[in-house]
Amino acid sequence: MAGMVLCEPTELYNILNQYTTLTRLADPTYLCLLDARIKEEYERDHIITAQRSKKNENDEFLPPVCIDLECVQHCVVYDGYTASLHMDTPAIRCAEIMEQKSQNPVHILKGGYESFSALYPFLRTVKIIYTPQELESLLPYPVEILQHRLYMGDLKQAENPQMLKDLKIKAQVNVSGTTPNVSVKGSSHVLDITVSESTDSDLSLFFQEVCEYIDSHLNSKHAVLVFSRLGISRSSTVIMAFLVYHLKCSLQDAWTHVLKCRTRARPHRGFVQQLSTWEEHVLGNKVTDISDPNF
Template sequence: MNREKRIHKMAGLILCEPTELYNILNQFNRCSRLAESNYLCLLDARTKREYNESHIITAKRALQNENGEYLCPTSIELESLKYCVVYDGNSNTLGKGTPAIECARILEQRSRHPIRVLKGGYEKFSAFYHFFRTKKILWMPQEIEDFKPYPAEIIPGLLYMGDCRQACDLQIQKDLKIQAHVSVSEELETLFKTESGKLYHIPFPDSTESGLLLYFPGICNFIGSYLMSSLAVLVSSRLGISRSSTVVMAYLMYQYRWTLQAAWNHVQKCRNNMRPNRGFVKQLSDWEMQIHRVAVTDISDPNY
């Protein structure tokens, strides 16, 4: 009983923005993180009819007993699960007894991590990400491993960060309504299908010697000119880990006057395995100095 109380105190419920769930679904290393058994449990607390008509990709329907009470999934180890997200039609707060809240209250009793309730539910998420709606119920392990992630969403609906494969995928460009690209790679990908003037190419390798700092003002002006008109931009590099994250952080620091630490934390939340090389970290620190007239972030911290 004491153990159950201890777990209950460590859990709780929090609202999950649609962009957060989008990024959770699109995390990957060598393959999609959705293939990891202890990564994500996504539960649909709507009716069986609504679930069968359409649901968020990989979601399972939350089951109920004969009294209408929600049940914990028996196939999931909630205590070791990184993310558990529950949604219904359109829940927006944690204060009402909606289906998503009722289901989440049952789950939190066995979870060490907060249970996320999708803000706006299925209706809001599917309006933003219609390409993640599906009728598919059963997923084979190989299908999950082969799931092709989309770019990380840095600023909802406007700024994305990805790798070269994603940048060259015409379906991704169409789904995310990408209007311009920033490509930081040694060679310009021949598969790019974009109009002249909508591509900013920086032909640098992922090397500590690459001098991206001089390009930051031009990059920020290029990205800003599109975002100001509500046009989406995708920043990419070969793996979408080092060079692209450096450029994205430089823009966030410039546009919002964020410190390097604030930009770093935000981008890392959007793409868990982002990692600029040490040379780029130093250049971002110099960029912070130019913006704030002082080096606010201590880049000797092992986190950087």
């Protein structure tokens, strides 16, 4: 059996908001999200795209119909409150059934629906059935790097006033090379850094300025969004530079964390070299071997 692990709310938030051209939620092999609460609670509201886990006549949970758990990348189960794997709760009992079919560990949402919906009320819904077209039209939010403090996204997300409002974004770092919509600029302070995506661009010239800017806003309890045109290279480079600066962690640790939050994040080779130099500047020596094929 694949086993069970606890899933922090921020981890589920990022799972829900992965995308390529379209949201990953449109892929039936990506996520199976199961609500183990009673029918009345589920119908009142639930996490977006969640299915209610059904039971048989013996009050035992059943694997979902029309979903091959062996092929699903993420299986996440929640009830109202489960906070530990050592509890006897609906989510635990449901996960025990799902792990018999799943090839990957079944995730149990820590704190359940109550915790998640308090943190991300905008991801609650009463909608039960989605057509493929409706799933494809869902708009992903910027991924969360530091809970409720630091986000990474793309230009379209930075220009979406509702997303900025939902995430309480008060400051932005724009490395998209494009000027965002004026109305969006009016909703938060924006630091514009003009650097192209080419391999000979030197983004490191701005690392110190950007890190101090983000730090100052985080210290003022302001949520910050870092965005580039596609949310892949320049934005992830800035985020990694900040994590090395702010947490005094290695580039390897920053890299691992960012890719866990946004699986498509990928600084190009020139930016990787600049991050390596930055790591040496901040930490006093090079800790990360960027010749590793993973970089």
